[in-house]
Amino acid sequence: MATTMPDFPKLPFTDPARGLNYRLSTSDDEASMHTIDSSFVTDRVFQIEFNTSNVGSGDPGFGLDIKTVTLDSPLHKSFPDDENSDGDDESSDCFTVVVEDTNPLCAKDAPTPGHNNKIIAFISAKFSSWNSRLIITDIEINSLYRRQGIGRNLMRLAERLGSARWPVRHVWLEVSNVNYPAIQSYLRMGFKIAGLDISLYVGTPAEGEFAIFMWKEVSGPAETRS
Numbered sequence: 080m081a082t083t084m085p086d087f088p089k090l091p092f093t094d095p096a097r098g099l100n101y102r103l104s105t106s107d108d109e110a111s112m113h114t115i116d117s118s119f120v121t122d123r124v125f126q127i128e129f130n131t132s133n134v135g136s137g138d139p140g141f142g143l144d145i146k147t148v149t150l151d152s153p154l155h156k157s158f159p160d161d162e163n164s165d166g167d168d169e170s171s172d173c174f175t176v177v178v179e180d181t182n183p184l185c186a187k188d189a190p191t192p193g194h195n196n197k198i199i200a201f202i203s204a205k206f207s208s209w210n211s212r213l214i215i216t217d218i219e220i221n222s223l224y225r226r227q228g229i230g231r232n233l234m235r236l237a238e239r240l241g242s243a244r245w246p247v248r249h250v251w252l253e254v255s256n257v258n259y260p261a262i263q264s265y266l267r268m269g270f271k272i273a274g275l276d277i278s279l280y281v282g283t284p285a286e287g288e289f290a291i292f293m294w295k296e297v298s299g300p301a302e303t304r305s
């Protein structure tokens with residue numbers, strides 16, 4: 080059951096039916112955010128197929144196809160804890176929205192003394208002023224809470240909050256070719272492919288994967304959004 084969110088949600092936003100509270104993060108949330116299980120399992124990935132045409136004719140061209148490949152056995156992928164940490168979460172061009180589960184049964188799992196609610200999802204975003212781009216630097220939904228509309232809600236909130244603060248023209252994100260579930264969900268949320276980088280993860284734990292960039296235009300002129 081997905082929650083219907085108002086067009087211009089104000090934070091904190093509560094989903095009473097499911098006991099979920101959406102709010103801006105504080106420094107106290109750090110420990111709880113790190114307990115989110117952001118791993119995923121997939122039996123499909125995207126692969127690039129390069130092809131060169133007209134070789135030898137003096138006018139070579141090239142093409143690339145991105146194809147879905149079914150794996151022989153499912154891939155279980157975990158992210159290193161600090162993979163997306165760029166150390167400037169406190170700066171004025173960033174924000175993080177967290178979702179906490181306020182149901183009493185979750186309180187016993189809350190890792191921070193004095194905080195009774197367990198954080199089960201978050202989205203972090205950063206504004207790039209030169210090209211009016213809102214960069215989604217991270218989005219994680221605890222595995223038990225996926226496919227319930229929380230990712231879509233967080234993406235909408237990030238877009239709305241970002242547009243209220245800055246003249247955002249588009250939302251942009253990077254995702255690995257093996258993260259087939261996330262790419263499917265971003266496509267459902269209205270994102271399109273912006274480009275690829277086959278060198279981005281060389282020398283990192285994700286070596287062998289390639290980066291897919293996706294973007295989504297923000298509707299309406301910036302001046303009318305507030």
Ligand SMILES: CC(C)(COP(=O)(O)OP(=O)(O)OC[C@H]1O[C@@H](n2cnc3c(N)ncnc32)[C@H](O)[C@@H]1OP(=O)(O)O)[C@@H](O)C(=O)NCCC(=O)NCCS
Nearest residue numbers: 218219220225226227228229230231254260261263264267
């Ligand atoms: C990617 C992620 C954020 C999506 O969040 P979510 O809360 O599960 O997504 P939602 O429930 O809001 O779904 C949004 C849309 O995507 C679709 N979707 C979600 N997961 C999907 C999947 N595995 N396969 C196909 N479609 C999927 C939903 O059906 C929905 O579309 P609809 O409303 O048109 O039916 C979540 O899976 C996640 O946290 N993954 C692990 C961490 C991660 O990979 N982060 C991204 C790094 S780039």
